Amino acid sequence: MADNDAPIRLALVDDHRMLLGALTEWIRSAAMDIRMVLAVTTWPELLTSPEFPVDVVLLDLDLKDGIPVSLKISTLKTAGVKTVVMSTYSEPNVVREALGAGALGYLVKSEDADMIVEAIRAARRGEQYISAELDLAINSGDVGGVPKLSAQERRVMALYGGGEPVKSVAYQLGISEETAKSYLKRIREKYRVAGYDVGTKVALRKRAIADGILIQDDSPQLM
Known part of the structure; x- marks a missing residue:
């Protein structure tokens, strides 16, 4: 390979x-x-x-x-x-x-x-x-559960929820700003269907902490 x-x-x-x-x-x-x-x-x-x-x-x-x-x-x-x-x-x-x-x-x-x-x-x-x-x-039966996020979606959510602007998220992950926005859109849609509103950055941050993607000292869990 x-x-x-x-x-x-x-x-x-x-x-x-x-x-x-x-x-x-x-x-x-x-x-x-x-x-x-x-x-x-x-x-x-x-x-x-x-x-x-x-x-x-x-x-x-x-x-x-x-x-x-x-x-x-x-x-x-x-x-x-x-x-x-x-x-x-x-x-x-x-x-x-x-x-x-x-x-x-x-x-x-x-x-x-x-x-x-x-x-x-x-x-x-x-x-x-x-x-x-x-x-x-x-996964239509998973309403009320934690959405299944890809590794890259978790990275985007961790960085953005940790306070980084979209431009910085894109730079740190080596993707375009438009792609970073697309990831955020996907993340929000997955949470919406699961029964969670993460339409604001504050709501997304709280959800990231609740789901273990982000810890409260602002350090994103990028694994």
Whole structure:
């Protein structure tokens, strides 16, 4: 596998050529730490490419080739490749199947491009990243419980709840200010569905302390 300081070698598999082209160009121009080495429309093209294995595969769930997504994900995992799955829909059972098979990310295709990039980076770190919309769908029974936050969401909540402005949060985590705002939006939405209003910075800070993400001496728990 590539060194963590090296560019992320990414492969994209999607049978919608327009989306394939658009994502390829956007990632190449906007994410300097990601190198798109392969963009193909079928599963066999991925496996037979001389560029394979890569670091991360962004995989379209809807390839309609009759091959179970669980088999694809386990094949990639065996090859040491991290998988982020994309789909046009968010049926909870399908989400659970993909995650159960070892996918580290699951996104709907309507997700902001910035967040797709963050999902790729999270997968490279071995961290799970699920679209906020999908997380709410698969954990809809968790109302009243503590929302499931990703490692990066916990870092954002710790820093922001600890008093840092959004710009500083973004700088410390090496992400854009817009991406930091997107994380805060996701965090607030997850807590809203769980029955907690963290719409203000004060409310978010209190919740971070209550959930052990922040301790009262203002020191964020970034683990």
